[in-house]
Amino acid sequence: xxxxxxxxxxxxxxxxxxxxxxxxxxxxxxxxxxxxxxxxxxxxxxxxxxxxxxxxxxxxxxxxxxxxxxxxxxxxxxxxxxxxxxxxxxxxxxxxxxxxxxxxxxxxxxxxxxxxxxxxxxxxxxxxxxxxxxxxxxxxxxxxxxxxxxxxxxxxxxxxxxxxxxxxxxxxxxxxxxxxxxxxxxxxxxxxxxxxxxxxxxxxxxxxxxxxxxxxxxxxxxxxxxxxxxxxxxxxxxxxxxxxxxxxxxxxxxxxxxxxxxxxxxxxxxxxxxxxxxxxxxxxxxxxxxxxxxxx
Amino acid sequence: xxxxxxxxxxxxxxxxxxxxxxxxxxxxxxxxxxxxxxxxxxxxxxxxxxxxxxxxxxxxxxxxxxxxxxxxxxxxxxxxxxxxxxxxxxxxxxxxxxxxxxxxxxxxxxxxxxxxxxxxxxxxxxxxxxxxxxxxxxxxxxxxxxxxxxxxxxxxxxxxxxxxxxxxxxxxxxxxxxxxxxxxxxxxxxxxxxxxxxxxxxxxxxxxxxxxxxxxxxxxxxxxxxxxxxxxxxxxxxxxxxxxxxx
Numbered sequence: 001x002x003x004x005x006x007x008x009x010x011x012x013x014x015x016x017x018x019x020x021x022x023x024x025x026x027x028x029x030x031x032x033x034x035x036x037x038x039x040x041x042x043x044x045x046x047x048x049x050x051x052x053x054x055x056x057x058x059x060x061x062x063x064x065x066x067x068x069x070x071x072x073x074x075x076x077x078x079x080x081x082x083x084x085x086x087x088x089x090x091x092x093x094x095x096x097x098x099x100x101x102x103x104x105x106x107x108x109x110x111x112x113x114x115x116x117x118x119x120x121x122x123x124x125x126x127x128x129x130x131x132x133x134x135x136x137x138x139x140x141x142x143x144x145x146x147x148x149x150x151x152x153x154x155x156x157x158x159x160x161x162x163x164x165x166x167x168x169x170x171x172x173x174x175x176x177x178x179x180x181x182x183x184x185x186x187x188x189x190x191x192x193x194x195x196x197x198x199x200x201x202x203x204x205x206x207x208x209x210x211x212x213x214x215x216x217x218x219x220x221x222x223x224x225x226x227x228x229x230x231x232x233x234x235x236x237x238x239x240x241x242x243x244x245x246x247x248x249x250x251x252x253x254x255x256x257x258x259x260x261x262x263x264x265x266x267x268x269x270x271x272x273x274x275x276x277x278x279x280x281x282x283x284x285x286x287x288x289x290x291x292x293x294x295x296x
Numbered sequence: 297x298x299x300x301x302x303x304x305x306x307x308x309x310x311x312x313x314x315x316x317x318x319x320x321x322x323x324x325x326x327x328x329x330x331x332x333x334x335x336x337x338x339x340x341x342x343x344x345x346x347x348x349x350x351x352x353x354x355x356x357x358x359x360x361x362x363x364x365x366x367x368x369x370x371x372x373x374x375x376x377x378x379x380x381x382x383x384x385x386x387x388x389x390x391x392x393x394x395x396x397x398x399x400x401x402x403x404x405x406x407x408x409x410x411x412x413x414x415x416x417x418x419x420x421x422x423x424x425x426x427x428x429x430x431x432x433x434x435x436x437x438x439x440x441x442x443x444x445x446x447x448x449x450x451x452x453x454x455x456x457x458x459x460x461x462x463x464x465x466x467x468x469x470x471x472x473x474x475x476x477x478x479x480x481x482x483x484x485x486x487x488x489x490x491x492x493x494x495x496x497x498x499x500x501x502x503x504x505x506x507x508x509x510x511x512x513x514x515x516x517x518x519x520x521x522x523x524x525x526x527x528x529x530x531x532x533x534x535x536x537x538x539x540x541x542x543x
Contacts (some may be wrong), residue, residue, distance in 0.1 A: 045406065129525075130525060154411070156418055161384070161417055163416060163418065163521075165520070267438070268384070268438040272382060273383070289527050290526055294542060295530060295542055295543040
């Protein structure tokens with residue numbers, strides 16, 4: 001009897017253990033499948049546009065230093081000035097932010113002083129330079145589109161037809177060189193997030209609209225997280241650049257699905273068509289890219 | 297029993313409706329021939345040459361304008377924004393670009409994108425949809441025009457209209473008007489070793505009749521597309537026959 005009980009108990013234990021293992025394996029497989037699932041970033045065939053203003057926000061919950069903010073309108077308040085205000089008030093960077101190395105702070109203080117005296121602030125995108133990473137995230141009201149294939153993801157910006165290419169599930173090259181958009185590799189996580197790791201960024205152009213500089217040591221990791229209703233994407237990113245910053249820092253922007261009539265679809269928008277500098281004094285503007293002679 | 301049969305019948309009808317609807321929602325579109333990838337030409341000519349050779353069939357006044365433009369090209373005095381401030385080259389000029397381009401097919405979006413390295417041009421081709429109405433083409437003219445395409449067997453057929461008048465048809469100053477319309481037939485040839493684009497050009501403002509030009513590219517999975525910054529030294533073009541690289 002005892003033996004019978006022992007056998008039955010053993011069978012039961014074996015069954016439970018086996019079943020538990022099987023259940024565990026199934027759950028693990030499910031979790032792995034969910035983790036590797038590819039989120040549909042197509043915005044139902046439409047586009048994405050930036051929410052709020054053209055600045056990075058602090059990641060909720062972060063208590064330490066964050067992205068450069070406005071000296072006169074702190075805590076992301078510059079964006080709340082609204083369209084008219086944001087266009088008539090120039091940004092003054094808060095250079096007391098401890099993320100800045102002394103040379104970067106000095107450079108930004110000089111730019112601040114120039115802007116405070118009525119100088120025109122430099123915005124790379126407004127002067128038709130490629131925006132780079134992560135500043136491509138900051139184009140206001142301009143459609144963004146993801147194209148996804150298993151090996152590559154393209155991020156297209158309507159603004160001057162800028163393109164970022166993200167190579168999926170591969171390591172960085174041994175020698176990626178340097179360019180405005182660098183070398184991006186990516187993978188998916190949790191079935192809802194595209195993670196993009198970018199190096200090989202040259203030191204041209206600022207990181208944001210506060211003229212924050214960087215060096216070729218810049219390393220950016222972005223996380224594009226699709227909302228459950230698929231109507232928005234939260235983008236958090238980590239910036240490391242021991243050449244320009246005293247510590248890694250994080251920032252955040254949000255995109256929403258483009259809305260009709262015109263932000264929901266693609267159209268050509270060529271920056272050089274605004275070559276007159278929007279009527280500003282050309283002597284005060286950084287020259288837009290141009291060729292003194294054709295390259296072929 | 298009758299009730300049971302009726303219920304069964306209702307289920308059958310419901311099932312047909314549900315499954316019918318489901319199948320219409322989930323039905324995969326006909327597979328597109330795979331033209332995706334990076335391509336690069338191995339030859340370059342600044343002058344667009346019609347199939348069969350010779351000159352495009354210019355009207356006399358257009359020929360005079362072309363000759364004037366061609367002289368200005370030699371001294372870089374032509375008002376050519378594509379080479380000076382890097383606006384898009386337009387169609388068909390970008391087809392003769394000595395830089396690579398890539399085709400990205402997105403059946404889930406019903407779109408094909410052609411991404412040209414030169415002047416970082418993005419060209420959107422909507423598949424199986426008509427071109428925008430004439431008033432939209434006129435109100436929103438683009439450098440690259442508006443493109444609508446469809447597949448015919450192994451060939452991607454792209455119709456493009458709604459061009460602005462700020463481009464040339466080639467790098468030797470061939471003029472056009474806003475009456476320009478193009479039809480391209482793009483397919484792989486030689487067992488996939490090459491990609492062919494035959495473009496037919498219709499512009500009664502400039503030409504006496506429609507004509508075609510042919511471009512051939514090689515697949516280049518070994519290279520990556522690069523950023524293009526106007527006025528800066530770019531990739532080596534020494535492998536492209538016919539190019540004189542000036543930077």
